[in-house]
Each structure stands twice: as structure tokens, then as C-alpha cells.
Amino acid sequence: MNDSLVIGGTSLESRLVLGTGKFPDRHLIPRVIAESKAQVVTVALRRVNLANPEDNVLSYIPEGVVVMPNTSGARCAEEAVRIARLARAAGCGNWVKIEIVPDQVYLMPDNQETLRATEILVKEGFVVLPYVLPDLVIGRKLQDAGAAAVMPLGAPIGSNRGLKTAELIRMLVEELEVPIIVDAGIGRPSEAAAAMEMGCAAVLVNTAVATAGDPVGMARAFALAVEAGRRAFLAGLGPVREYAEASSPLTGFLAELEQGT
Numbered sequence: 456m457n458d459s460l461v462i463g464g465t466s467l468e469s470r471l472v473l474g475t476g477k478f479p480d481r482h483l484i485p486r487v488i489a490e491s492k493a494q495v496v497t498v499a500l501r502r503v504n505l506a507n508p509e510d511n512v513l514s515y516i517p518e519g520v521v522v523m524p525n526t527s528g529a530r531c532a533e534e535a536v537r538i539a540r541l542a543r544a545a546g547c548g549n550w551v552k553i554e555i556v557p558d559q560v561y562l563m564p565d566n567q568e569t570l571r572a573t574e575i576l577v578k579e580g581f582v583v584l585p586y587v588l589p590d591l592v593i594g595r596k597l598q599d600a601g602a603a604a605v606m607p608l609g610a611p612i613g614s615n616r617g618l619k620t621a622e623l624i625r626m627l628v629e630e631l632e633v634p635i636i637v638d639a640g641i642g643r644p645s646e647a648a649a650a651m652e653m654g655c656a657a658v659l660v661n662t663a664v665a666t667a668g669d670p671v672g673m674a675r676a677f678a679l680a681v682e683a684g685r686r687a688f689l690a691g692l693g694p695v696r697e698y699a700e701a702s703s704p705l706t707g708f709l710a711e712l713e714q715g716t
């Protein structure tokens with residue numbers, strides 16, 4: 456079965472996107488990527504150090520994996536655009552995850568500034584994946600602006616709190632045509648599976664893997680969960696009912712017994 460996810464003209468078999476921050480040891484990164492089978496990883500441009508390969512996160516990303524620089528640290532559209540241009544000039548390709556976060560307590564994204572940055576960067580030929588607070592109105596505008604996907608948060612970045620925004624994400628999945636990738640807050644493989652069962656195209660996970668007791672083992676667990684959730688979505692989940700419904704209806708012998716004949 457061909458069930459590839461196509462983003463920016465690139466065909467992906469894996470629907471798990473990984474973040475590369477917070478790992479206790481950078482040497483874990485290539486092992487985690489291999490075990491998760493992720494084909495796209497996001498890196499913060501501020502962690503790209505071209506002058507020192509040992510300190511450069513890009514040195515730990517296996518060949519063939521799509522690098523999606525993110526604009527973390529940006530507080531407005533102009534800063535995000537500048538980071539994206541720098542990343543492309545540094546050889547990081549033309550994918551970019553727009554992350555514009557003026558709030559330092561909950562790390563909530565600024566949806567309006569994100570839309571502005573998307574409009575600018577799409578025109579400059581970037582494959583733009585904006586990270587947003589789930590909102591159908593802004594989702595439609597991002598899609599119209601040419602975003603390659605929309606990435607709503609499930610819960611605050613790094614919180615591991617799960618799909619707190621599930622009902623809002625569901626609206627995006629139902630109404631938008633671009634892929635919906637849940638980004639941030641997913642703390643457990645079961646939550647990744649739930650997002651996929653809902654019809655999300657992929658999930659982006661960082662903290663839950665990087666801070667696990669065994670990050671490599673957790674990467675594998677997420678890969679399996681994402682695949683299970685996707686298969687469940689494609690198979691079509693059965694209806695949810697208010698009341699019980701017997702699995703085996705009364706027929707023949709049992710029906711006669713019931714009537715006392």
C-alpha cells in the first residue's frame with residue numbers, strides 16, 4: 456500500500472518528525488533517528504555551529520534526512536524571516552518550521568505574526584511549516600498563503616501533557632486540505648497514536664523522546680504508535696455508542712429459550 460505523505464514535493468514514508476533538542480548526549484541523535492525511522496528532523500538554527508563540527512547539531516544528522524530548521528528564538532515575523540534566510544544561506548535547505556514565540560511562560564505562538572512570516576517566506580520559495588495555536592480561521596489563511604502543512608500544538612512545548620487541544624485540532628483535520636502535523640506537547644506514544652487515529656498526517660515529538668529514560672527505545676515506541684494510529688485511521692474506526700449493544704444478537708435457540716417455548 457502506498458501511503459506516503461507528500462510535503463513540498465518530497466515523499467515521506469515515516470509520519471514521525473523528530474526534534475533534536477534536549478538530548479543528554481548528542482551522540483544519541485543518530486541512533487534515535489535510525490530507530491524512529493524519521494525522515495524529517497527539526498533543528499534550532501541557534502544550535503547550528505558551522506565553525507565547530509563537534510558542537511554543530513547538523514553533524515549528528517544522518518545523510519538523506521530532511522533538515523527542517525526552526526525559527527525558535529524569534530518574537531516577530533521579521534526575526535523569523537531573518538532566521539529562515541540565514542538557515543538557507545548556511546546550506547540547511549529550503550524547509551522551515553516557523554516558530555514565533557513572544558510568551559516565555561507558556562511558549563504560545565503568535566498566530567498573526569506566523570501568518571505574516573508564512574506569506575513572506577512562501578513567496579521566497581521556502582517550504583513553510585508554521586507552528587500555531589490551533590485555530591481554524593488562521594489555519595485557512597495559512598493554507599491560502601501556501602503553507603506546506605499546518606502544525607498545531609497539542610499542549611505547551613516541553614510539557615509532555617498530551618493532546619489538550621484535540622477538539623480544535625479535529626476542526627483543522629476536517630476542514631483543511633494541507634497536512635496537519637501535531638507539534639508540541641505530545642508526551643506518550645499513545646497520544647501520538649490518538650493524533651494519528653484522528654486523521655492527523657504526522658506528529659512532531661522532541662521532549663518525550665529526548666527526556667525518556669531510554670531515548671532510543673522511546674523513539675522506537677513512538678514509531679510503532681504512529682504507524683498503529685495511521686493504520687487505525689485508514690481502517691476506519693467503529694462508531695462510538697451511548698449504550699451497550701450485544702456482540703451476538705439473540706437468534707434461533709436462544710430466542711426460543713427467551714420466549715419459554
Ligand SMILES: CC(=O)[C@@H](O)[C@H](O)COP(=O)(O)O
Pocket residue numbers: 473474475476497525611612613614615638639640641659660661662663
Ligand atoms: C524541537 C521543536 O521544534 C519543539 O519546540 C517542538 O515544538 C516539539 O515540542 P515537544 O518538545 O513538546 O515535543
